[in-house]
Amino acid sequence: MVGVTPAARSGGGASSSQKTTGRATFLGILAALSGLMFGLDTGVVAGALPFIATDFHAGAAMQGWIVSSMMAGAAVGATFAGRISVSFGRPGAMLGAGILFLVGTLFCAFAPGVALLITGRVLLGLAVGVAAFAAPLYISEITVESARGAMISFYQLMVTLGIFLAFVSDSILSEGGHWRWMLGIMGVPAALFLGVVLILPHSPRWLMMRGDTERARKVLRMLRSDEEVAEAELADINDRLSKSSDAGYGLFRSNPNFRRSVFLGITLQIMQQLSGINALLYYAPRVFEAAHFGTNAAVWATTLVGLTNMVFTGVAIRYADRWGRRPLLLTSCVIVGASLVGVGAVLAFGGGSLAASILLCALILVFVAGFAIGEGPLVWALCSEVQPTRGRDFGIGCSTVTNWVANWVVSSIFPLMMLAMGASWTFILFAAFNGLFVLITLGFVPETKGASLERIEANLFAGVPLRKLGEPEGNGQ
Template sequence: MKTAAPEPASQVDPESLRQGRQNAFLFAGAAGLAGLMFGLDTGVIAGALKFMGAELQASDRAQEWIVSSLMLGAAAGSLLAIPVSKHRGRRGAMFYAGLLFLIGTGLCALAPSIPVMIAGRIFLGIGVGFASFSAPLYIAEITEKSRRGKMISIYQLVITGGMLLALLSDSLLAYGGHWRWMLGILAVPTVLFILATTQVPYSPRWLAMQGRKHEAHSVLQKIRGSKQQATEELNRIEQNLKKTSGSGLALLKSSPGFRKTFTLGILLQMFQQLAGINILLYYAPHILEHLHFSAQAAVWCTTLLGLANMVATGFAILLIDRWGRRPLLLTSTIIATISLTLFGFLLYSHVGGTFGSVAVVTLLVIFTLGFATGEGPIPWTMCTEIQPLQGRGLAIACSTFANWITNWLISNVFLSVMSVIGDFGVFWTLAGFNAVFFLIGYFLVPETKGCSLEEIEQRVKANVPLREIGQPLSSASSSTQHTVPLGMQKG
């Protein structure tokens, strides 16, 4: 493809630039519906579980498998999404995710037995794995670098919004115990998501990887509004693709520094799940009913936790580039550790009455606020910032897999463990995990606020201590620094 002559600044139409940004925002928004589906499908089980368990005569062990089978499917889906996204494009992977969501929703809503329910949850999980890998990657690849970090953060916010909507729907349908409607109503947004994926273009980076340069240039011009910017960005994409010709596995073998960041990424994702937020959201109604809340009150309280999760995630988006990653993470782990420890003492002391009910909900809300401020968003941000370009795809795939496998493990044994060591023992154990998370953050996690990815990569390859891989940018270059949550990942 011939390189177009640069457009004089006077010939760059401001209206075209505005239209390009609007197109990029619309395409990113359509892909962002994957986050909504992610949140809806993972959050809906909390309110439906009790009623479903009663009708299907599911034991505690069976309920654990119903809940955790989605995470097992998501772990598999996060790995299967890599070749699908490479050969069919990010758009193709999102479309397949939508089909999987639709199949899983139908099986779950109509399930006549526990095995069919588990099969439906596995389909949903594979869809979640596809979506959690391909949608952020697509958004990152079509969004301008100056807006990329914010758009990915907003995607995480959309996930919490989906969970909140699922919990709210559960609360409204709980009065009649309509668990099949709780699950089946998700078919509506699923169809909208499938239709949306057919309307967005392929990402220009994937098109360039396939040698379809003319199409890549056409998409870039549509989302940038300038032929000159499209040409320049396509040239940068091609140069980046040449730099990532080596494999991540080869880098893992040869670079001690990458082995450190690779391991840190896995630890961050594992302890994000060991902190306990997801099992709390999945099993909160069960826990609250155990504390003598009514079924309806338990579901509404869980909805309150979903609201706290979403609000605190939005708060973290505003602070992550102001306060920095480490302060948010350390503060978050302290709040989570203290609140869960006190919650365990509350359960151990059998505090009842109005005071006990208010204290229970208050401590759970405080824990959720604390978690979502740092332990929730920071691992996803850090795992992309600290990995060198050549190994970023491998590192993110493995850390995401670790996240889902840990999620599956703890959700699969939660009720069984609680029956052995007691409810207070479970929450003291979770408090202990949060305390270990604090130690990991304090001794190993670097501060990457105000750092360029290139500078971080140089220090990783130089094998400096993990705490020192963050290097502040000069004031002259800080205006151009950005975080690339998945966009430069090798597809």
């Protein structure tokens, strides 16, 4: 039996010594399946795009719009995701996303022209924007701190699994150029996801924000293995909620400490997008073709990229709560930056030799592996962890919108950058951004391993420097 310590009741971590329960893990995995949908719809366009371009006579600019229309929709979806999540709960938001996933898939599969195809991509983007907001938030609110990093990283693993499965599907269907099947097959997991969401309970923090203490207590007792720990966590949440009457934008306007956490989340999402990962994932076949891979070989090489992404995200899941966020994130930035310099050099000087092609493929796989251990999963984890209870929907909403706006900008201009700057200098530019991110991580990113959400919140409002938010209260000044 784990006793309720004074430290636990004051926000030091009501469940700091708790292991996650099977129920909490199971529900977290179900919520993480929204990441599978995210990944499927992100990855499928890479293999379908060359065939869509041929059938619809789409040039580089139009291809950029086809790809980036989903990002534009996601930015809009993320903008309203906070309000939807507050009104209908995190599972309610995911249910709406599931419906949009299904409808958007049908639009894309049966589109007679570019206009309806882009409409379908926008609907999928709306779904992704809402789901990418609600799922990590939900997982962070139902999981104990000892497993929170791994569980939120599991969401990213589902994203990478979706990307990998989409690449495999594209590779199989690429022989006949069946791009409609590539897009339409996504309807099957969309329908399954809709059924899964219906069994998710509301998170205790959302119920407490609605004033429904008894239901929050019931859910917490189901999620925690010890009733005293559940009661202590309930007291922590209530204490945090009672200390401020402001919430959301009102809290953002009135509290400079909350503004710090919001701007940190925004910065982290910009870091992720300027790492270069989505430019590669959306246009991977084109990058490989630039290195003189054939079209089908380029699609299969892209599938290997998806597999690497998935495998090394598993590394992040295993070590995020052992090694910590900061060491993994710093390692990730260094590996990504160094590998991109290598990619740029090979594209500039390697020519079309077999050795150069093999080296390019290896460097891209190293790049993807580096991203997957840190910049991919840990950005979502940190953005969910550093926001206070009353501002969590607003803060995560801001960072998620930023993610998709930056994603849209990068995916829109990447084909034009490739034409104007050349592939080599384009990737060297992304490498330079990763060097900057090392400095940002050292100066501002906190180590949140093992810290309760309540402790992080208390430190934030006490004015503790951002990089020390995860330290015990009173030790971060």
